Every structure is written in structure tokens, then in C-alpha cells.
Amino acid sequence: MKIKLQNKIAINIIRIIAALVVVILLFLLGDILISGVPHISWHFLTSASQSFASGGGIGVQLFNSIYLLLLTLIISFPISLGAGIFLSEYAPKNIFTSIVRMAIEVLSSLPSVVVGLFGFLLFVVQFQMGFSILSGAIALTFFNLPLLTRNIEESLRAVPDLQREAGMALGLSKWRTVTRVILPEALPGIITGVVLGAGRVFGEAAALIYTAGQSATNIDFGNWNPFNAASPLNLMRPAETLAVHIWKINSEGVMPDASAVSAGASAVLIIVVLLFNIFARIIGNSLYRKLTATK
Amino acid sequence: MSIEKYDFNEKNILHFKQDKHQIAIATHVLQVYYGNKHALVDGDLEFERYRITSLIGASGSGKSTYLRSLNRMNDNVAKVEGKIIYRGLDVNSSKINVYEMRKHIGMVFQRPNPFSKSIRANITFALKEQGLKDKKKLDEIVELSLKDAALWDEVKDDLDKSAWSLSGGQQQRLCIARTIAMKPDILLLDEPASALDPISTSKIEETLVELKKRYTIIIVTHNMQQASRISDYTAFFHMGHILEYGKTKNVFTTPQIRATNDYISGNFG
Ligand SMILES: Nc1ncnc2c1ncn2[C@@H]1O[C@H](COP(=O)(O)OP(=O)(O)OP(=O)(O)O)[C@@H](O)[C@H]1O
Ligand SMILES: [Mg+2]
Numbered sequence: 001m002k003i004k005l006q007n008k009i010a011i012n013i014i015r016i017i018a019a020l021v022v023v024i025l026l027f028l029l030g031d032i033l034i035s036g037v038p039h040i041s042w043h044f045l046t047s048a049s050q051s052f053a054s055g056g057g058i059g060v061q062l063f064n065s066i067y068l069l070l071l072t073l074i075i076s077f078p079i080s081l082g083a084g085i086f087l088s089e090y091a092p093k094n095i096f097t098s099i100v101r102m103a104i105e106v107l108s109s110l111p112s113v114v115v116g117l118f119g120f121l122l123f124v125v126q127f128q129m130g131f132s133i134l135s136g137a138i139a140l141t142f143f144n145l146p147l148l149t150r151n152i153e154e155s156l157r158a159v160p161d162l163q164r165e166a167g168m169a170l171g172l173s174k175w176r177t178v179t180r181v182i183l184p185e186a187l188p189g190i191i192t193g194v195v196l197g198a199g200r201v202f203g204e205a206a207a208l209i210y211t212a213g214q215s216a217t218n219i220d221f222g223n224w225n226p227f228n229a230a231s232p233l234n235l236m237r238p239a240e241t242l243a244v245h246i247w248k249i250n251s252e253g254v255m256p257d258a259s260a261v262s263a264g265a266s267a268v269l270i271i272v273v274l275l276f277n278i279f280a281r282i283i284g285n286s287l288y289r290k291l292t293a294t295k
Numbered sequence: 296m297s298i299e300k301y302d303f304n305e306k307n308i309l310h311f312k313q314d315k316h317q318i319a320i321a322t323h324v325l326q327v328y329y330g331n332k333h334a335l336v337d338g339d340l341e342f343e344r345y346r347i348t349s350l351i352g353a354s355g356s357g358k359s360t361y362l363r364s365l366n367r368m369n370d371n372v373a374k375v376e377g378k379i380i381y382r383g384l385d386v387n388s389s390k391i392n393v394y395e396m397r398k399h400i401g402m403v404f405q406r407p408n409p410f411s412k413s414i415r416a417n418i419t420f421a422l423k424e425q426g427l428k429d430k431k432k433l434d435e436i437v438e439l440s441l442k443d444a445a446l447w448d449e450v451k452d453d454l455d456k457s458a459w460s461l462s463g464g465q466q467q468r469l470c471i472a473r474t475i476a477m478k479p480d481i482l483l484l485d486e487p488a489s490a491l492d493p494i495s496t497s498k499i500e501e502t503l504v505e506l507k508k509r510y511t512i513i514i515v516t517h518n519m520q521q522a523s524r525i526s527d528y529t530a531f532f533h534m535g536h537i538l539e540y541g542k543t544k545n546v547f548t549t550p551q552i553r554a555t556n557d558y559i560s561g562n563f564g
Binding site for chain 1: 397398402404406470477
């Protein structure tokens with residue numbers, strides 16, 4: 001009887017805590033969305049920002065965020081994939097492997113502002129890359145790499161050894177077994193991880209302030225030559241992202257409608273990150289169903 | 296009941312005197328070590344071609360260890376010494392192309408492990424990896440191997456469904472089909488029916504009896520009825536030693552070794 005009561009109390013406490021988390025989250029989201037959504041308009045999403053006048057938009061910042069995210073994924077995904085495959089399938093149990101693991105662990109626990117500062121000192125100053133999209137993408141890679149590597153390693157590990165034996169017993173080499181059997185089965189988990197990571201990268205500000213910079217130079221959306229300084233694709237131009245823009249407006253914004261722009265931009269940011277999370281779920285689930293045909 | 300100590304030197308192992316061509320694969324003083332643990336001692340068996348041989352014995356007696364050595368699936372976990380003679384070659388030699396060898400010596404595992412692909416792709420996958428592209432030829436092999444595994448009638452309309460949509464027994468037969476699609480000589484099966492219901496089990500057994508016309512089959516089983524129903528020869532494993540090997544009928548009715556007798560009459564294991 002006593003045990004039953006204890007059990008009941010414990011379960012209810014857990015329920016209350018869980019409910020509390022949900023309520024806080026809903027409150028936060030609701031607050032940001034309610035104050036921000038009314039400011040979102042097509043004009044707001046597509047026009048350039050204003051430094052002193054009102055009526056500025058977030059078009060350039062939005063583009064910068066997306067472009068930076070893509071670049072970051074292009075750099076970090078292949079590296080993480082290689083590292084993840086190595087750690088899960090090939091890494092012998094020795095000091096080298098432990099050091100790699102520890103490095104990943106440390107890297108993933110570094111505060112993003114430290115990563116940003118490191119990127120500033122090394123890439124922006126030392127390598128003279130200046131405040132640029134490339135510097136920002138590299139900083140974000142440092143930020144994304146450990147998470148992605150661990151996600152890929154864990155997704156691969158989750159595939160039962162039986163599958164590896166199946167491949168080997170049919171005369172496939174280890175490498176073919178990994179790439180043709182194990183990797184496809186781990187794909188739903190990997191994609192979910194990539195998209196969730198993308199959400200985090202999209203909202204990251206601290207690592208970018210001193211790397212991609214805080215200015216949204218006017219870019220010419222009619223010019224897609226990546227070597228032209230005014231081109232949106234140019235890697236060496238400074239690029240303020242949405243998250244950095246929000247931070248900047250709130251710390252030194254002087255435009256008359258600063259609070260409205262900030263609220264609108266925050267709402268857009270939240271919506272995009274939410275979309276990433278929902279996408280991650282949908283893609284992961286549907287891929288999983290496709291692979292296992294449990295539909 | 297305490298486990299009795301048996302004399303491991305007392306053995307009764309059949310050696311074939313007839314034409315050596317009748318022997319599909321043989322091991323000579325095979326030793327397997329997991330670290331310091333000597334898990335298989337002096338494994339010395341010959342397997343007759345186009346026959347089913349059962350490996351029986353208590354849990355942990357070394358049956359899987361022995362079986363997995365035959366196609367070198369233990370390469371990364373264990374140290375294997377001794378000779379495994381297949382077509383005049385020593386399979387255990389470092390010069391052997393392991394991947395090529397495994398196409399000749401196929402293996403089916405205890406738990407069904409189809410790939411997360413369609414039924415068809417499960418069979419064509421390894422063939423395509425080998426470079427076979429001809430669609431007609433692939434379709435032909437799919438049909439033949441599924442028929443051989445007695446699965447064709449059940450799945451012929453659903454070849455593009457995922458293999459995971461099949462029942463456990465069907466999955467296991469698909470794994471057998473996938474293995475024989477490689478046209479192996481020898482089929483190694485490690486308790487292929489132990490995770491299945493009785494009906495699926497008897498289907499697998501029928502399949503194996505049919506397959507032995509063209510394949511040499513070595514099967515690990517815990518099920519003594521199964522061993523006596525389907526196998527021509529039986530080897531009895533005990534604590535890493537092979538103590539008795541002979542015609543199944545003889546091993547089950549007139550075992551020559553006390554340990555064998557105790558095991559098959561259910562005194563331990
Ligand atoms: N990968 C391994 N590492 C270390 N020891 C192992 C390993 N695999 C098996 N062993 C040990 O080797 C011995 C023989 O094991 P094996 O799996 O061959 O037995 P088995 O006869 O197949 O048993 P079962 O009927 O339970 O499958 C056991 O003592 C087992 O603990
Ligand atoms: Mg076993």
C-alpha cells in the first residue's frame with residue numbers, strides 16, 4: 001500500500017514538472033509569436049533593413065542565414081560522416097580513438113561565444129579572411145561538427161550487428177557493407193539529426209558576431225557571380241544573419257521601429273526553427289516507414 | 296544436478312574412408328581462442344557432400360564458434376588455428392580471398408536478418424554488387440532462389456514490398472534464398488529455426504531436405520528431434536571438444552560416448 005502511494009506521488013510530481021515545461025514553452029512561443037507575427041509581411045521578409053529610418057525588413061538577413069546554413073552543412077556533413085563512420089565501424093580501441101572521442105566531447109561543450117572568438121582570432125585576423133560568410137561558416141562548422149558526428153555515429157551504431165554479418169556473409173567487403181547496408185538503414189536517424197542541427201545553427205548568434213560580422217552590406221540579387229563583391233553568393237562579404245540582427249537591434253538599434261522589427265524577426269526565427277523540428281520528425285518518420293514498410 | 300566430468304580424450308569421430316571427392320569441407324585440429332579462452336579444441340571433422348550434418352551440444356559448447364570459423368566470420372573476434380580444407384585449399388590461410396570464399400560458403404543466422412530493402416532487392420543486392428546487371432537474369436535468379444527456399448508462392452506478387460513486412464519464418468526463408476542466390480557450395484546455418492514457430496520450423500526443415508540435393512548443409516541446432524529428422528550426420532560438441540561424430544541414426548540410438556548419451560537422454564544441457 002505504501003509503495004503504491006509513493007508510486008502515485010512520484011508519478012504525479014513528474015507529471016506536474018512535465019506540464020510545467022510545456023506551459024513555459026507555450027508561454028514563450030506564444031509571447032514571441034503574438035508580438036511578432038503582426039509585423040511579418042511580404043515586404044518585411046524581402047526588403048533590406050534600415051539603420052535609421054523605419055520600415056526596414058529582414059530580407060538580406062534571412063538570405064544570409066539560409067546561405068550560411070547551407071555552407072555550414074556542405075562543410076560539416078562530409079567531415080562528420082567520415083568521422084562518424086570511422087568511430088562507429090572502424091575505430092580500434094586505442095589511445096588515438098579515445099583522444100578523438102574526447103576532442104569531440106570537448107568541442108561539443110565549448111560555449112558558442114568561445115567558438116566565435118576563436119574563429120575571429122584565427123580566421124578573421126590571422127588568416128585575414130575578414131568578417132565574411134566563410135569565416136562564419138567555419139565557426140559554425142566547429143559548432144556543428146561534434147553534434148553531427150555523434151549523431152551519425154549513434155545512428156550507425158543503432159543498426160544491429162546482424163545486418164553487418166548479413167552483408168559480410170554474402171561476400172561484401174566491410175566498406176561496401178557499411179556504405180550499402182548500414183548507412184541506408186541509419187539514414188532516417190542521420191537526417192533527423194542533420195535537420196535538428198540545422199535548426200540550432202540557424203538560430204546561432206554568438207559564434208557569428210565576430211566571424212560573419214554584424215553588417216548586412218547591400219547585395220544585388222540580380223548578380224549571381226560568386227566572385228563579385230556585390231553578389232549574394234560571394235563568400236568573402238560580411239553577412240549579418242537573422243539571429244545576429246535581432247541581437248544587434250536590441251543592443252544598439254536606433255531605428256524608430258526597432259522593437260517591432262525585433263519582434264517580427266524573432267517570430268520569423270522561431271517559426272523557421274520550429275519548421276526545422278517538424279520537418280525533422282516528418283522526414284525521419286516517413287523514411288523509417290519507407291525502409292521498414294510498416295505502413 | 297552437478298555437471299559430470301567427462302574424459303575429453305575419449306572420442307568417437309567418424310572419418311570417411313571413401314573417395315576424398317565426396318568430402319565437401321573438412322577441418323584438421325582446428326583451435327579457436329577468444330583471448331585466453333580456448334573455445335574450440337582440436338576440431339577435426341569431415342563433411343560429406345550433399346548431406347545435412349547437425350552440430351549439437353549444450354549452450355556454450357562451441358557449436359557456433361566452430362561453424363563461424365568455417366567461413367571466417369570469427370576473423371575479428373577470435374584467433375583461429377588449424378586447417379579448413381575446401382576444394383584442396385586452406386580456407387584459414389591468410390592468402391585466401393575471404394570475400395570470394397564467402398560466396399562459396401554461405402551462412403544463415405539464428406535471427407532472421409533481411410536487409411531493409413524490398414524482397415527482390417534482398418536477393419539481387421549482393422549479385423549487383425558483384426557486377427551482375429542483366430535485369431532478366433536477375434529476375435530469373437530471384438524466382439529460382441525463392442522457389443528453392445519455398446517462399447515463391449507466398450511472395451511472388453509482393454516482390455517490391457519491404458522484407459520487414461514478412462513474418463519471421465518468411466524472413467528466414469528469404470535469408471536462405473538470398474544466400475543460395477549466390478550459388479554457394481556449402482550452406483552454414485546457425486540455429487535457423489530457433490526463433491520461429493513450429494509451422495515455420497517445419498517449412499524450413501522441408502526446405503533444407505530439398506536443398507541437400509544440391510548443397511552441402513551444416514546446421515547447428517538445439518532441437519534433437521530436428522537433428523534426427525533432417526540430418527544424415529551428427530556431431531556432438533561438449534565444452535569446446537567434439538566428442539562424437541557419426542551417422543545421425545547411430546549417434547542417437549547407440550552413442551558410444553557417455554557424454555553424448557547423457558546429453559541426448561536429457562541429463563544435462
Ligand atoms: N565473441 C566472443 N568473445 C568471447 N567469448 C566468446 C565469444 N563467443 C563465444 N564465446 C565463448 O565461447 C564459448 C562457446 O560459445 P559458442 O557461442 O560457440 O557456443 P554455442 O555452442 O554456439 O552455444 P549456444 O548453443 O548457446 O549458441 C562460450 O563459452 C562462449 O562464452
Ligand atoms: Mg550458438
